[in-house]
Amino acid sequence: MLNLIKKLYYDSRIRYLFFGGLTTLVNIVVFGILEGPLGIDYKISNFFSVAIAICFAFVVNKLYVFQSKSKTFGDTVQEFIKFVLGRLVTMVVEVGGVPFCVELLGQPKMVAKIETQVIVVIVNYFISKLFVFKSGSEQNK
Secondary structure (H helix, E strand, O other): OHHHHHHHHOOHHHHHHHHHHHHHHHHHHHHHHHHOOOOOOHHHHHHHHHHHHHHHHHHHHHHHHOOOOOOOHHHHHHHHHHHHHHHHHHHHHHHHHHHHHHHHOOOOHHHHHHHHHHHHHHHHHHHHHHHHOHHHHHHHO
16 A cells, blocks of 8 residues: 555656645635625736736646756746746636636536636646646656
C-alpha cells in the first residue's frame, strides 16, 4: 500500500489532478460566494473567481505539481508570466463558455461553471507541462 501511495505521489499527473481539484474548488467557492450571498453579477463573479484561482494554481503547480526549482527571482517571474498567459487562453474558454452555456443553452449557472472547469483543467495541464514548467517536467513523470 505504501508503495502505491509513493508511486501516485511521484506521478505529476496525479498531483495535478489533486491540486487541480483544489484549484477548481477555490474557483467554484469564490464564484458561489460572489454570485450568491454577495449578489455580484455572475459574469463579474466568474471573472474574479478565475483570476483568484489562477494565482492559487500558480503557487501549487510550481511548488507541488511540477516541483519547479527556479534559480533566480527572474526565472520565477518568467514562469509566472508564461503561466498567466497560458491561463488567459483557457480563461477565454471559461469566461466565454459560462455565458454561452447559460444564455444560449439555458443551463443553470453552476452546471455551466463546472462543465467549463473540466475542459479548462485538462488544457491547463498540457500548457503547464509543455510550456511553463518544462525544466522539472522530465523528473516528475
